[in-house]
Amino acid sequence: MSRRILHIDMDAFFASVETALNPVLRGKPLIVGGSADDARSVVSSASYEARRYGVRSAMPIAQARRLCPEGIFIPCSHGVYGEVSRRIEAILETVTPCIQMASIDEANLDITGSIHLFNNEAALAAHLKKRIEEREHITATVGIAANKMVAKIAANICKPDGYLSIDNGMERAFLAPLSVGVLPGVGPNTRESLEGMGIMMVRQVLETPEPMLANLMGSHGARCLKDAAMGMGSDIIETRQKPKSISRETTFSTDELDWAKIEPVLFRLTEQCAYSLRSEGLETGRVTLKVRYSDFQTKTFTFSLPEPSGLDSALLRALRELIPKGKARRARVRLIGVNLSALSYSQHQMELFDREREEKWERTMRSVDAVRDKLGFGSVGLGSALCTNGNDMRSGRRKKGTDCGK
DNA sequence: TCTGGGGTCCTAGGACCC
DNA sequence: TCTGGGGTCCTAGGACCC
Numbered sequence: 001m002s003r004r005i006l007h008i009d010m011d012a013f014f015a016s017v018e019t020a021l022n023p024v025l026r027g028k029p030l031i032v033g034g035s036a037d038d039a040r041s042v043v044s045s046a047s048y049e050a051r052r053y054g055v056r057s058a059m060p061i062a063q064a065r066r067l068c069p070e071g072i073f074i075p076c077s078h079g080v081y082g083e084v085s086r087r088i089e090a091i092l093e094t095v096t097p098c099i100q101m102a103s104i105d106e107a108n109l110d111i112t113g114s115i116h117l118f119n120n121e122a123a124l125a126a127h128l129k130k131r132i133e134e135r136e137h138i139t140a141t142v143g144i145a146a147n148k149m150v151a152k153i154a155a156n157i158c159k160p161d162g163y164l165s166i167d168n169g170m171e172r173a174f175l176a177p178l179s180v181g182v183l184p185g186v187g188p189n190t191r192e193s194l195e196g197m198g199i200m201m202v203r204q205v206l207e208t209p210e211p212m213l214a215n216l217m218g219s220h221g222a223r224c225l226k227d228a229a230m231g232m233g234s235d236i237i238e239t240r241q242k243p244k245s246i247s248r249e250t251t252f253s254t255d256e257l258d259w260a261k262i263e264p265v266l267f268r269l270t271e272q273c274a275y276s277l278r279s280e281g282l283e284t285g286r287v288t289l290k291v292r293y294s295d296f297q298t299k300t301f302t303f304s305l306p307e308p309s310g311l312d313s314a315l316l317r318a319l320r321e322l323i324p325k326g327k328a329r330r331a332r333v334r335l336i337g338v339n340l341s342a343l344s345y346s347q348h349q350m351e352l353f354d355r356e357r358e359e360k361w362e363r364t365m366r367s368v369d370a371v372r373d374k375l376g377f378g379s380v381g382l383g384s385a386l387c388t389n390g391n392d393m394r395s396g397r398r399k400k401g402t403d404c405g406k
Numbered sequence: 407t408c409t410g411g412g413g414t415c416c417t418a419g420g421a422c423c424c
Numbered sequence: 425t426c427t428g429g430g431g432t433c434c435t436a437g438g439a440c441c442c
Contacts, residue, residue: 013442034410042410044442057442062407076410103413103442185415187440218417249411286434296409302435337411 002168003235004121006109007143007151008092008128011160013105014045016138017084018074023137029071031055031064040251044076048160081105084136091131095124100148100237108148110237125163146171149233153182171231176203183228190217205229242343243280247290248272249337255294257332263323269338270319274312277340283308285342287318291326292335300339301325308344315340 010016014032019025029050034041043064046055053068064071085104092099095117098110111124118124125142132140139161143154146168153175154164166174175182180199181191193216199205205213206229213222227233248269256262266289277284285308292298303318319338326336 038410040408040410044410058410060407060409063409066407105442185440189439220416244414245412247412251410288435298437300436304434335410 001112002146003110003112004115004144004168005146005148005151005235005237006111006121006125006128007102007145007148007155008107008109009141009143009152009155009159010088010105010132011139011141012045012047012051013138014076014081015047015050017081017136018077019047020084020137021080025072029053029055029068030074031061031068031071032074032076033061033064035075038075038253040253084138088132088136091135092128094131095128098237098239100239102148102152106152108151108237110235111144121165122163125165129161129163145174147231147233147235148237149184149228150174150231152184153178156182172206172229175229175231176201176206178202180205183225185221185224185228193217202229242345243282244343245339245341246273246276246280246282246284246343247337247339248276249290249335251292251335252333255332255334257330259323259327262333262336266319266323266336266338267316269336270315271312273338273340274310274315277343278310278346281346282343283310283346284315284340285344286340287315287322288339288341289319289322289326290335290337290339291333293329294332294334296334298335299326299329304342308342308346310346 015030018030018032025047027049028047029052030047031043031050032045033043039062041061043055043057043059043061045057046064050064050068050071053071055064055068055071061073065073081104085101089099089101089107092107092109096109096111096114098113100108102108111121115121115124118127121144125144129140129142132138141155141159141162143151143156143158143164143166145151145154145166150166150171154166155162157178158164178201180186180194180202183202183205186194194200194205197208197212197216199208205225210219210222210226213225216222217225250265250269270287284305286302286304288300288302290298290300301322303321305314305318309315315338326333
């Protein structure tokens with residue numbers, strides 16, 4: 001069955017939230033980024049008024065100041081943006097439970113079964129946009145298509161405060177005249193390479209033999225690019241996902257040569273990672289130290305733990321193995337970071353799952369017994385469809401996502 | 407003006423095993 | 425005395441995304 005996927009994206013999210021908090025900022029060139037005392041920070045979000053001056057995300061704040069001297073510069077308040085994001089998610093949930101938050105400011109919804117509640121999908125989209133504007137005073141852009149990728153591209157090309165719907169079956173025709181840069185995975189580097197081959201438009205990707213593309217980006221990359229150009233993408237909404245890695249990193253305000261000063265910072269980052277890890281009920285099997293030196297060269301050093309752990313002590317032991325490797329290059333350090341990967345659910349968490357499973361079974365059996373009391377024992381059978389495998393019972397948390405009854 | 411922080415996914419080379 | 429392939433795991437690096 002063909003589905004309808006709605007992609008919703010908040011316009012200039014951080015800047016919009018700041019404006020909602022302080023309406024005096026409305027209509028002004030607003031630039032959100034870094035922290036108050038940080039000379040090395042970059043732009044996280046710029047209002048559309050600031051963008052007119054050429055200010056863009058990821059641009060150094062200092063450059064933004066030169067481009068837009070009359071701009072209003074505000075440091076990031078990530079906690080606030082997270083709260084607004086959760087409230088927006090709650091608004092989206094009034095339309096369908098089948099939601100995948102793709103990031104703090106965008107989401108995919110499977111609206112296939114919800115459209116009839118609003119007569120048509122345009123009315124559904126208008127309802128969400130209106131609700132968000134009323135409650136949070138920020139505008140959003142909506143794209144609707146047969147899959148997540150096309151819906152997102154549709155939203156991207158009609159920002160801000162836009163709405164664009166692509167009928168099922170029209171994906172290819174919609175994408176053909178667009179720039180290759182709209183396709184996922186085509187960033188500045190790949191785009192330059194493609195343009196070097198004369199491939200400017202999505203249509204030209206379709207006309208180029210796959211082996212030629214493979215020379216540029218590998219066979220897998222070429223296959224993905226072809227599929228994307230044809231408008232093929234996933235329509236599966238993954239409602240809950242286990243993180244693949246947890247990391248913390250920081251850039252020094254001035255490059256640091258003294259590891260006696262670097263190490264305590266590193267230990268604090270490690271403790272922050274470990275705290276996040278445990279709050280997710282996870283353990284890590286791999287600890288990676290990241291060091292960026294003053295020449296911007298970045299090195300990573302990895303240590304695999306003998307067994308998964310979520311304890312600060314085990315992580316710090318791993319770090320002590322790695323630090324000498326980072327120190328080996330006698331250069332000033334610009335950035336340090338810690339990354340935890342090879343994540344798995346902790347034993348404690350597994351016990352919680354087991355308890356949840358037991359309780360689920362108890363509830364199920366109470367209902368089954370109640371039916372049997374009324375209609376006789378033979379009225380309800382427990383077939384193999386009822387899961388007996390512990391892993392499957394936990395799948396709501398363990399597997400990548402839920403496909404919402406597809 | 408030098409270039410953040412949080413992620414995901416892919417590649418490639420070497421080790422190791424059969 | 426020379427030396428096959430295939431598979432998998434580990435590590436490091438890089439492109440890309442928000």
